[in-house]
Amino acid sequence: MDFVFPNEVHVTWTVMIVLYPYITGLVAGAFIVSSLYHVFGRDELRPVARFSLASAFVFLCFATLPLLIHLGHPERAFNIMVTPHFTSAMAGFGYIYSAYLIVVVFEIWFVMRGDFIARARGTGLVALFCRAIVLFDLHEDDATRAADHRIARFLAGLGIPMACLLHGYVGFLFGSIKANPWWSTPLMFVIFIFSAIVSGIAVLVFHYVVVHKINGWKLDQACLRSLGRYLWGFMIIAVSLELLEILSIGYQQTEEWEVLAELIDRKLFVPYIVLQFLIFSLGPFLMLATIVLLRVRDRVHNVVLWLASVMLLFQVLLMRWNVVIGGQLLSKSMRGFTDYFPGLWEREGLVTAAVVFTMPFVILYVFHRVVPLFPPADPRPLDVEPTG
Amino acid sequence: MAGDHHTKLSRREALALLAAGPGLLLLRSGPLRAAGASGPADADPDWSSRNWGYAIDPAKCIGCGACVRACRAENHVPVGRFRTWVERYHVLRSGEVHVDVAPGPNHVFTADVGVPREEIVKAFFVPKLCNHCERSVCSQVCPVGATYTSPDGVVLVDSKHCIGCGYCVQACPYGTRFINPETHVADKCTLCYHRIRHGLQPACVQACPTGARLFGDLNDPHGMLTTVLSQRRYRVLKPEMGTHPKCFYLGLDREVV
Amino acid sequence: MKPTSYRHALLPFALLALGLATAFGVRAALVPDTFGDRGWYRAAAVDDQAALAASYAPPTACAECHDDKAALHAKDAHERVPCQTCHGPGAEHVATNEVKLPKPAAASDCLACHQRLLARPGPFPQIDRRDHFKLVGVKDESTPCTTCHDPHEPLFLDRDRRQARLHPLIQRCRDCHLGRTDETLVKPADHPAIFECQYCHGEIVADFKQRPHQRVPCTTCHLFTKESDFAGRIVRDADPRFCLLCHRAGAFRSVDAPPSIEWPSHRDDVSTGPQDANKRCVDCHQDRIHLRRADLGAAHGG
Numbered sequence: 001m002d003f004v005f006p007n008e009v010h011v012t013w014t015v016m017i018v019l020y021p022y023i024t025g026l027v028a029g030a031f032i033v034s035s036l037y038h039v040f041g042r043d044e045l046r047p048v049a050r051f052s053l054a055s056a057f058v059f060l061c062f063a064t065l066p067l068l069i070h071l072g073h074p075e076r077a078f079n080i081m082v083t084p085h086f087t088s089a090m091a092g093f094g095y096i097y098s099a100y101l102i103v104v105v106f107e108i109w110f111v112m113r114g115d116f117i118a119r120a121r122g123t124g125l126v127a128l129f130c131r132a133i134v135l136f137d138l139h140e141d142d143a144t145r146a147a148d149h150r151i152a153r154f155l156a157g158l159g160i161p162m163a164c165l166l167h168g169y170v171g172f173l174f175g176s177i178k179a180n181p182w183w184s185t186p187l188m189f190v191i192f193i194f195s196a197i198v199s200g201i202a203v204l205v206f207h208y209v210v211v212h213k214i215n216g217w218k219l220d221q222a223c224l225r226s227l228g229r230y231l232w233g234f235m236i237i238a239v240s241l242e243l244l245e246i247l248s249i250g251y252q253q254t255e256e257w258e259v260l261a262e263l264i265d266r267k268l269f270v271p272y273i274v275l276q277f278l279i280f281s282l283g284p285f286l287m288l289a290t291i292v293l294l295r296v297r298d299r300v301h302n303v304v305l306w307l308a309s310v311m312l313l314f315q316v317l318l319m320r321w322n323v324v325i326g327g328q329l330l331s332k333s334m335r336g337f338t339d340y341f342p343g344l345w346e347r348e349g350l351v352t353a354a355v356v357f358t359m360p361f362v363i364l365y366v367f368h369r370v371v372p373l374f375p376p377a378d379p380r381p382l383d384v385e386p387t388g
Numbered sequence: 389m390a391g392d393h394h395t396k397l398s399r400r401e402a403l404a405l406l407a408a409g410p411g412l413l414l415l416r417s418g419p420l421r422a423a424g425a426s427g428p429a430d431a432d433p434d435w436s437s438r439n440w441g442y443a444i445d446p447a448k449c450i451g452c453g454a455c456v457r458a459c460r461a462e463n464h465v466p467v468g469r470f471r472t473w474v475e476r477y478h479v480l481r482s483g484e485v486h487v488d489v490a491p492g493p494n495h496v497f498t499a500d501v502g503v504p505r506e507e508i509v510k511a512f513f514v515p516k517l518c519n520h521c522e523r524s525v526c527s528q529v530c531p532v533g534a535t536y537t538s539p540d541g542v543v544l545v546d547s548k549h550c551i552g553c554g555y556c557v558q559a560c561p562y563g564t565r566f567i568n569p570e571t572h573v574a575d576k577c578t579l580c581y582h583r584i585r586h587g588l589q590p591a592c593v594q595a596c597p598t599g600a601r602l603f604g605d606l607n608d609p610h611g612m613l614t615t616v617l618s619q620r621r622y623r624v625l626k627p628e629m630g631t632h633p634k635c636f637y638l639g640l641d642r643e644v645v
Numbered sequence: 646m647k648p649t650s651y652r653h654a655l656l657p658f659a660l661l662a663l664g665l666a667t668a669f670g671v672r673a674a675l676v677p678d679t680f681g682d683r684g685w686y687r688a689a690a691v692d693d694q695a696a697l698a699a700s701y702a703p704p705t706a707c708a709e710c711h712d713d714k715a716a717l718h719a720k721d722a723h724e725r726v727p728c729q730t731c732h733g734p735g736a737e738h739v740a741t742n743e744v745k746l747p748k749p750a751a752a753s754d755c756l757a758c759h760q761r762l763l764a765r766p767g768p769f770p771q772i773d774r775r776d777h778f779k780l781v782g783v784k785d786e787s788t789p790c791t792t793c794h795d796p797h798e799p800l801f802l803d804r805d806r807r808q809a810r811l812h813p814l815i816q817r818c819r820d821c822h823l824g825r826t827d828e829t830l831v832k833p834a835d836h837p838a839i840f841e842c843q844y845c846h847g848e849i850v851a852d853f854k855q856r857p858h859q860r861v862p863c864t865t866c867h868l869f870t871k872e873s874d875f876a877g878r879i880v881r882d883a884d885p886r887f888c889l890l891c892h893r894a895g896a897f898r899s900v901d902a903p904p905s906i907e908w909p910s911h912r913d914d915v916s917t918g919p920q921d922a923n924k925r926c927v928d929c930h931q932d933r934i935h936l937r938r939a940d941l942g943a944a945h946g947g
Contacts, residue, residue, distance in 0.1 A: 586699075
């Protein structure tokens with residue numbers, strides 16, 4: 001028998017709210033990789049350092065789009081910054097997002113100033129654009145580059161906790177909703193952050209390999225091997241936390257367990273048990289274990305890593321779906337479930353979601369056309385110093 | 389202002405009220421006792437000192453849905469959304485509990501559930517509405533300050549300021565909030581604030597033909613609501629949530645969540 | 646140490662500072678009036694809410710114009726049902742009178758309250774249409790309730806129920822035993838005391854069971870309304886129109902309906918003079934029902 005409260009028949013937080021933490025997760029993950037190089041000196045990650053920073057920026061630009069599409073009154077979106085109610089986890093969003101965006105923009109400015117200047121010296125509209133970006137100051141020398149490097153490093157360090165906060169608050173938001181037993185757990189903040197890092201690394205690997213294959217460029221093996229190790233390590237932590245959460249409530253079996261077990265069994269068995277855990281967690285875990293622990297040829301390593309990355313991208317998306325949508329399928333009456341099928345052409349439908357998710361990649365391509373996101377094959381004298 | 393509703397009556401007053409208690413419950417057709425208004429349509433000058441509360445007597449509810457229809461008409465609630473509703477419970481011999489709400493916007497039950505009569509141990513109706521919690525989760529989680537508790541204890545939504553994010557809808561443990569598909573802002577029972585500020589009763593309380601819904605000022609030690617609460621056993625929904633609801637259910641069955 | 650030159654960094658940070666200052670200034674200007682006066686909300690919103698128009702008039706408003714209907718209504722079984730519960734929101738009608746309120750008369754309108762449902766409290770008057778029509782001899786299932794029952798005077802009570810005699814609580818078996826019918830229940834020795842009519846009115850009930858109305862439950866004519874957990878009020882309805890609910894002839898009656906008559910022609914037919922002008926059914930037909938206490942006399946004990 002299924003009984004849901006009459007107002008719960010309609011699901012309020014749709015696929016847009018699945019997409020939003022997914023995108024900020026990509027931001028956080030990509031930024032962490034960039035900071036591994038800029039702050040923690042992981043030099044083997046240099047080939048993707050700039051690319052990951054630009055990815056973080058581009059995804060960040062589009063992070064608010066799903067939210068604006070979802071809001072009942074997007075024209076009032078700034079209310080969150082005009083009258084933020086700080087007892088609410090969501091109230092900090094406007095300021096955290098803005099602050100972090102400023103940090104990322106400034107970091108890109110200082111990291112890539114040299115490239116913008118190089119492009120600005122040309123002619124045409126793009127050159128004019130680049131001149132505007134550098135605020136019409138085209139002077140650079142070793143001293144300015146040294147200063148850029150320091151400032152960039154400081155911003156990269158500052159950005160780490162901010163990235164964690166930007167994505168983590170979403171996890172905290174869900175985890176602190178005591179009314180919903182599927183969401184309510186203190187672990188949610190940490191689960192979201194670690195799975196965000198997984199998705200960020202995975203999207204970098206995915207995108208890096210695809211771009212290089214399309215252009216016929218050579219893959220940097222040391223970089224990929226390092227990314228593979230980080231991916232494996234972070235996914236172990238992320239999946240362990242996800243498992244810990246469900247095993248913990250399954251073990252304690254408080255009153256809500258009855259309905260949660262039914263939720264998993266009836267509504268989420270395929271997306272949660274089969275897909276999220278069995279196929280898309282266990283699969284990549286074994287694949288990555290193989291290529292990290294065993295000695296494999298580069299080609300095999302790269303193919304398996306790329307496949308594992310694609311699977312982990314799905315895993316993280318599934319995890320967001322199972323949390324956001326799964327929690328709303330369950331009625332607060334603890335007596336039944338509702339259904340949710342995202343429409344195709346609706347305002348908050350699948351087509352909109354696909355467009356929103358694709359746009360960052362398009363913009364990243366445009367970015368790359370303005371200034372190169374990958375270090376050139378032959379290093380020029382300007383790039384002897386590690387400016388990025 | 390919102391205050392403690394556990395007040396003491398003198399023994400004499402208590403006995404007098406006990407004798408007249410059932411009779412008091414019938415007095416729903418006049419203006420509120422301590423409204424201090426000269427007539428039902430005049431604004432209540434002492435409004436900010438009130439603490440509005442609500443009580444439901446499920447034993448009296450016949451599940452006619454008049455309250456739901458009245459609320460819909462009074463507050464222009466869109467079809468498919470509910471500021472209040474009535475649930476029907478059938479407790480079966482097997483221990484299973486069957487719960488449903490009446491179909492359609494008119495909220496009328498036309499038939500029993502398809503369970504053999506011998507299987508049913510007890511059956512009853514339970515009206516539901518916003519509990520106007522003293523520590524409401526919805527007003528805590530609103531990111532812009534669009535949901536708040538008024539000085540007289542009513543949780544309201546500022547529909548000009550709400551951005552329609554839906555956080556409050558998710559946070560409410562009782563499922564009483566929704567996003568209005570016409571105005572795209574959060575919506576819920578307002579205790580007919582526009583009525584109670586003028587000494588009238590909420591539309592649902594006025595419409596109920598059996599006196600299953602009670603409304604009053606918890607700050608009034610001699611008010612009808614305070615009296616009933618001092619005489620009857622009652623509980624609130626989901627007390628473990630820490631919300632301190634102000635909607636009290638008299639003699640509520642354990643199956644009701 | 647490498648020489649560093651931060652001059653080029655001054656401009657972007659200066660622009661940032663300027664931007665932030667502007668943003669905070671704009672922010673302060675955008676805060677709505679009255680926001681924060683009473684709490685973290687727009688204080689004027691409370692007044693906005695209080696100023697909305699009401700759709701339902703106060704419950705006493707109807708009687709100011711419709712005093713005749715209101716008087717009938719107040720006396721009879723629907724006394725607790727507010728006018729607007731059936732007639733819909735009346736504020737506009739009270740204000741302008743250009744809007745007339747609907748007069749619901751379909752069976753579905755009545756059955757919203759009176760359809761027999763297991764979840765409805767036992768003592769509450771509720772019917773299953775088929776059973777009800779069988780009892781009162783109505784053959785056409787589409788007959789609306791209003792054919793017999795006036796919504797303002799559904800039972801034609803001959804006195805105000807609120808002033809009727811107090812009586813101990815009357816309960817039937819199924820008021821507690823929800824799923825079972827009366828016939829299937831067996832009463833054990835230590836069953837809680839419930840008042841059945843024959844416990845106090847034994848002689849009358851015994852007499853009643855030998856007369857034509859024996860199938861009719863006592864509380865059908867002696868309408869009982871529960872007022873508390875131990876008492877209620879009982880009405881002995883002798884208004885002719887009440888008897889006519891079952892006994893008035895009409896095309897809707899079935900062949901095995903109770904004996905039917907035309908009214909008021911029946912009274913005229915049997916009248917013997919002006920003294921019969923206001924006679925009620927029971928004045929002639931008491932013997933069809935049961936002996937009254939007065940008739941039982943000394944044997945009953947007074």
